[in-house]
Structures are given as structure tokens and as C-alpha cells.
Amino acid sequence: MPFSASLARGVAPTAPGTLHARTVTGGLSVPPRPGLTLCFGRGEKPDVDLGVGVDDQWVSRRHGELTYRQGLWWLRNTGQQLVRLPRGQMMHVTTEPIPLATGYTPLFVKGSGYREHLVELYVAGHDDQGPLSRRAAETVRPETWALDDDERLLLVVLGQRYLLYEEDPRPLTYAVAAKQLAYICPDGKWNERRIEHRVEAVRRRLDRTGFRYPLMHDKSQGRPGDNRLLHNLIRGLVESTTLVPPDLDLMEDDTTWPDTAP
Template sequence: MSSVDAARTRDGVSVEYCGEWFSLEADTVFSIGRDADLGIDDNQFLHRRFLEIHYTDGLWWLSNVGTRLSATVSDGEGRVQAWLAPGARLPVVFSTLVVIFTAGPTTYEFTVHASQPTFSDSGLGEAASGVTTVGAVTFTPSQKLVILALAEPMLLREGTGMSELPTSVMAAKRLGWASTRFNRKLDNVCDKLDRAGVQGLRGGLTSYATNRRARLIEHAIATRIVTRIDLPLLDAPQNED
């Protein structure tokens, strides 16, 4: 068995970040943050201990022990998605759990692997309160370009890791649009997802513009609204919807 295979199977659960694997022990708590077992990044916007993975009551759990940041969590195929707010926890019930979060100008992604998942494909949507099956939301071509322009740095990244969060001005420039047009389209995208039940895209006054862009990128990547194969659309001729 290779070292990677061993890391994935030992004790049932392992974490992968930037090609590095961490094997978890059932009798210890594994922490993720700025100064933790998995030191994500020396980012002042990131909690010293943001997330924890631990074994309790016969299940592995992912808990948000921070006070400000939230994380977007999805199964490996992007079919179910949950928003893990401060103080919330979620059972690790799928074979692969993708965790995405944003701290300041940077978005991060790591994966949790379970060798003996509680739920298979037939159990999707039954895992826990707060986990919802991803439904189809239809976007116009220009709305999809808005999402792509914001998600491009993360889609270009290989594997798990970090990427910079574009500003609306940067994304508008990438598309060759005026900022007013971009922001109007972004409002439409957020309204559409908010009506579909996606949390974190409406409400709140502090850093709202940054927060909704981060949440939109996290959701779009986690649920595969956009993928790497969509990136050529950014350079294709554009038509009005």
C-alpha cells in the first residue's frame, strides 16, 4: 500500500490540503486554522483555530469553533451542500467532504476523506439537518460569466489550496464590462440563489459586498455550478442575453 493509500485508510478519516495528508485519530481532536494541527496560512483574518474534526457518539464531526467565519461544505460530487456557521457542526458521512471558506481576500479548500462513509449515493439528502440537496438553478449566459469571472482564480488552481478573491472591479475588467453592469448582474445572480434557499447571499451590513462574493464563489465551486471546463467562455465572443 502506498503512503497516500495508507493515509486515506488509517483510522477511517484523513484530511488532504495542498497535497499533504493528515491521518486522524479517534481519541484526539484535529484542528484547522492559522495556528492549528493543519496550519492553513498565516492570514490575520483567519482564526487560530477555525474548524475541528473529532470523533463523538459513533460519528466523525466537523465543527466550526470560530466566531466570525463560516465554511461551505459539500459532498465530493457537489450534489449536497451545507453552510457551516460559527458554533455549528456537521457529521462526516460521505466518502469525500469538500470544505471551502474565505478569510479576508483569500479563499481556501481542503478535503476530508472517510474510508467507511455512513451514507452512499442512495442516502444523499438524509445526512443531517442543514444539508440540502442541490437543485437546478438556471442562469443566463451573462450571469454565468459573472460567476466564472469571480471563480476563475480558484478554478485555475490545481487541487486543494488557496486562491485570491477578485474584487468586483477586477471581475468586471476581466469581462470588459462597466462596473455598473457587472454589479447589476451580480445582484441578479445573488437574488436567484437566495430565492433557491442558498444562505449567506443576503443580509448584513458589514463587508457585505465582500462576503456575498466569497459566499457565491464557495457555493458555485462546491456545487459545480461552474467548473474548469467552463473557463473558455470567459474569452469567447459575448452576446447580450
């Protein structure tokens, strides 16, 4: 049953399970009624309930559906382009429907060129009034992690390309980082083995704090390379503003570094 055909049935928009959805072209609230389906895409009503990417022909006229069944909202991609969910999860037209968790879920419909069209979804829980306006509320500061002076210097050296906001950055190798650290602090006794131990110690400590990205090996999925875990560590520290571009001053910008090629 399309959502547009069920508005007159009188379900409170803040009932548990209510789905709030919005794009740049509008928004709506959908009651949690078994069999109810919300459709989104480039098309017009009555084919879709919510427009997304309406000026982008890469977006299908009916690109996705959200259906309420078994006490959950299930997302299905019905379009030709991929749908991207948080943590890089992708959905193809052949992908099985995915249930939405209570709370906020953004999804992105791939469009032409570099365009991605955002659909914001919010499933209300018990005693939940849905997404409320907080324009006057105090801004929440980013969650940052404590680093000692040696850790900060080490991670700035390893992650200098991230702090320059380069496209697709990668950490410096331990060998190159050791040479740079030897120039910065000759008495620091930095070598590849010490760097490896300090990085692992930071990863272990932050892994227990709810860090955004995996920092330790997951035995059930094989053993990823340490470089991938180092990438996760630096990426998370930069995104959280634990490390910021002014930290590059620790490296003394006028220094000419030896052998810095990847």
C-alpha cells in the first residue's frame, strides 16, 4: 500500500516505529503500518512519495522502497544505480532488503559525475518525538582522544598527508617516518621497531574507547595488513580533530626531509 493512500487512517506521527524521511525537495512522516510502502526516486506522484535527484537522469524514477513488516522498516534498492549506506555498505538492485535500526540513517543515491543524493531517514523509538529542531542549542564539540607528546609527534609524521587533506592519503612507511623523526629529535631514539610498538599501543588503547574505525585484527575475517589499521587510526584522529593541520608545525616546516618518496 503506498504511503499516499494511507494518510487518512490517523496514526500518530510520533508513534514508535514512525519513519521520518526527507530530501532537499521535501519530507514526510510515515506511520508504522504493516504492508505500508514508501517509494522514493526521481519520478512524480503517485509513482513516488518522496522525490530525490529530480534533476539527475542517473537516478531512477523509482529508485528505492521502504516497507514496514515484522515490526521493522525494510529498505530495498529498486534503481539502476547503487545506494550507499553508512560505513561504506552498498546496495544493488539484487541486494536483499535491509532493516533500518531505530534512530538516524542517511543513505546516498549515486548520481551523475560526483553527485550523490542524500535521503535522511529517522525511525522513532519509544518516548521519541522524532527529529526535533535544535537551532538554538549549543553545538556539540567533536569527541577527541588524548595523546602524549611523543604519540602526537609520531602520528603527525606518519599522517602528514592526511593533515594536508590530500586526496586518498596513505601513511608514511615506518622507515621513512624514522628518518624524519631522527631529524626532528635526534635524541629520541626513534627506529622502525619503536614506531611499531608505539602505534600498536595507541591502537590498543583507543580500540577500547568506541573509536569509529577498527583498530585491531578481527580473527574471524582474516588478518588485515597493519597499514590498513594505521590508516584507520590516522583517519579517525583527523576526522575527530584530535589531529589538526596546525600540528604540522611540530615538524618544523622549513626542514627538508630525506627520502620521503612512498
